[in-house]
Amino acid sequence: MSEIGKTLTQTRAKSSNDAKPSQAWATWALAIAQLVSWGSVYYSFSLLVVPMEQTVGWSRTATNAALSLGLLVSGFAAYPIGKWIDHGLGRRVMAVGSVVAAAMLVLWATTSSLIVVFVAWVGLGLSMAATFYDPLFAVLTHRYPASYKSKITLVTLVAGFASTVFIPLTQFLVGAAGWRSALVALAAGNLLVCLPIHLFAIRSSRLDPTTHETHQExxxxxxxxxxxxxxxxxxxxxxxxxxxxxxxxxxxxxxxxxxxxxxxxxxxxxxxxxxxxxxxxxxxxxxxxxxxxxxxxxxxxxxxxxxxxxxxxxxxxxxxxxxxxxxxxxxxxxxxxxxxxxxxxxxxxxxxxxxxxxxxxxxxxxxxxxxxxxxxxxxxxxxxxxxxxxxxxxxxxxxxxxxxxxxxxxxxxxx
Incomplete structure (x- = not known):
């Protein structure tokens, strides 16, 4: 490991009162945000395919192709987003990701054009790269160097209930109000739950640098x-x-x-x-x-x-x-x-x-x-x-x- 790396690791370990009781709520809040992000964007998809076929006539192949496009975009966006988080922009990245997710779900809900659905899934791919596990794991690793393992485990434990919660919830929303209204409700979850959590639970993706020199190092x-x-x-x-x-x-x-x-x-x-x-x-x-x-x-x-x-x-x-x-x-x-x-x-x-x-x-x-x-x-x-x-x-x-x-x-x- 480089001398700079050793110094930074030692500095992080020494300053890592990162498991303070006052910070415990942040991990739980971020876990809930993960549950909502995964549930509203990823797990809801399979429940929307058939209603869309019935009302708009989009083929199953085409809608699944939109999902595949979103996953591909997420893959391409992973590196630059990870690099931004390394530079201390974790809160900004994840907050913007929640806004983009909400906007794309509303765009999807209000269109009858398959091309617009593909555009929406390009945006949803970017939001997945900015709000799912990988960016949060980077935030937790940098912010809590002494306890990131337990925090990551806790987050995945809570977020593991995303399908349990959102599959029946989405099914209920589709049955009660239709797939378009269901998408709007899922978008609201990103704005009302995920956005404030990302703004207030993430102060920085790093321990606060004490000097400009340390930040540059x-x-x-x-x-x-x-x-x-x-x-x-x-x-x-x-x-x-x-x-x-x-x-x-x-x-x-x-x-x-x-x-x-x-x-x-x-x-x-x-x-x-x-x-x-x-x-x-x-x-x-x-x-x-x-x-x-x-x-x-x-x-x-x-x-x-x-x-x-x-x-x-x-x-x-x-x-x-x-x-x-x-x-x-x-x-x-x-x-x-x-x-x-x-x-x-x-x-x-x-x-x-x-x-x-x-x-x-x-x-x-x-x-x-x-x-x-x-x-x-x-x-x-x-x-x-x-x-x-x-x-x-x-x-x-x-x-x-x-x-x-x-x-x-x-x-x-x-x-």
């Missing part, structure tokens, strides 16, 4: 750390690990229901299987939160990235068996639940905290691009092979790169 250290990451094999192994994981997870997530329908799994078993994923995700995060101080993150990380391909093997072998499918759902949900925490903490563990936002953005770029492409790629494989077995085996093959790459990242890390 931090900027230099962050820039050097980002460039150094690109020369580190650990960074590239992490990039492969995360890209392999998120691409296969996205592919399977968007095709899991039709996959089980193709197997003629009963509706009751299908619904129960899907319902188990969310609780498994939350329980896994809760267990990590409870034992956070007693576990080695590298060891847990290897278990997490191995659990997903294991769950895929269970799915391939499950057939119609309800118990096997439920076991798959528990492993699948637990893997994703813990992966979110791992994603927020492994950079600091294997690399360094300087330039975290930019490094995190560089890692997010390929994985977000892959998430946008993976569902379409899976559909192409399904069409070419006339069935989901080829998709399952492809998911297993690609996801198996994650544990191998993670192991290599740990072996080549500075630790």
């Amino acid at each position: 931090r900027k230099v250290a962050d820039a050097l750390a980002s460039r150094r990451a690109l020369r580190s094999p650990t960074f590239w192994f992490l990039a492969i690990c995360l890209t392999a994981y998120y691409s296969t997870f996205a592919a399977l997530t968007f095709h899991l229901v039709p996959l089980m329908q193709e197997r003629a799994v009963s509706n009751a078993v299908l619904v129960t299987t899907m319902a188990l994923i969310g609780p498994a995700q939350v329980v896994a995060r809760a267990v990590w939160f409870a034992f956070d101080r007693h576990v080695n993150i590298s060891t847990v990380g290897f278990v997490v990235v191995t659990l997903f391909p294991v769950s895929t093997v269970i799915l391939i072998c499950a057939g119609h068996s309800a118990y096997s499918l439920w076991l798959f759902a528990l492993c699948y949900g637990a893997a994703n639940g813990m992966m979110t925490i791992l994603r927020g903490t492994i950079i600091q563990e294997l690399l360094w905290t300087e330039g975290y936002g930019a490094i995190s953005g560089m890692l997010s770029f390929p994985s977000n691009i892959a998430k946008g492409i993976a569902p379409i790629a899976a559909a192409t494989i399904w069409g070419a092979s006339h069935g989901y077995p080829a998709v399952e085996w492809t998911v297993l093959a690609v996801s198996s790169l994650s544990p191998l790459s993670f192991w290599l990242a740990v072996r080549t890390s500075r630790n």
Whole structure:
């Protein structure tokens, strides 16, 4: 680590009365903002597709293409947004992101043009890059260098209920007032909940610099750390690990229901299987939160990235068996639940905290691009092979790169 980096780390550690009781409310508030951001933008989408088809006539392919465009934009925006947060602009970035999310949801609600929907999803992609986990993890890492792990875990634990809260809420709003009014209500949530939280709970994404010289040293250290990451094999192994994981997870997530329908799994078993994923995700995060101080993150990380391909093997072998499918759902949900925490903490563990936002953005770029492409790629494989077995085996093959790459990242890390 550079001398500047060592000095900054020591300075942050010494000045890190960052877990003051007066600041505890901020973490809880930011966790609630995450719940609303994810719930209003990401989890609401699937509930709006059919009503839009019925009233406006947009095809399912076209609306899903808009979502994919948003994910791609989010990937491209991750690096510059992370760099801005490294420079101390966390509050501004996340507050503007909430405003953009609200504006784009209203734009979507008031248009009958598919082109405008694509424009709205470009804006929503930018808002996701500015308000979802990655920017907040950067804010917490810089602001609370001594306690960021527990804060990230707490945030993901609370935000894990986003689908639990917003899927039924959005469904109720669509049924009661229509999809356009539902979108306006979701936009209001970003303005009335997320915006004030981001303005008041984030004083800065950094500990306040005491001198101009210190501020300049931090900027230099962050820039050097980002460039150094690109020369580190650990960074590239992490990039492969995360890209392999998120691409296969996205592919399977968007095709899991039709996959089980193709197997003629009963509706009751299908619904129960899907319902188990969310609780498994939350329980896994809760267990990590409870034992956070007693576990080695590298060891847990290897278990997490191995659990997903294991769950895929269970799915391939499950057939119609309800118990096997439920076991798959528990492993699948637990893997994703813990992966979110791992994603927020492994950079600091294997690399360094300087330039975290930019490094995190560089890692997010390929994985977000892959998430946008993976569902379409899976559909192409399904069409070419006339069935989901080829998709399952492809998911297993690609996801198996994650544990191998993670192991290599740990072996080549500075630790």
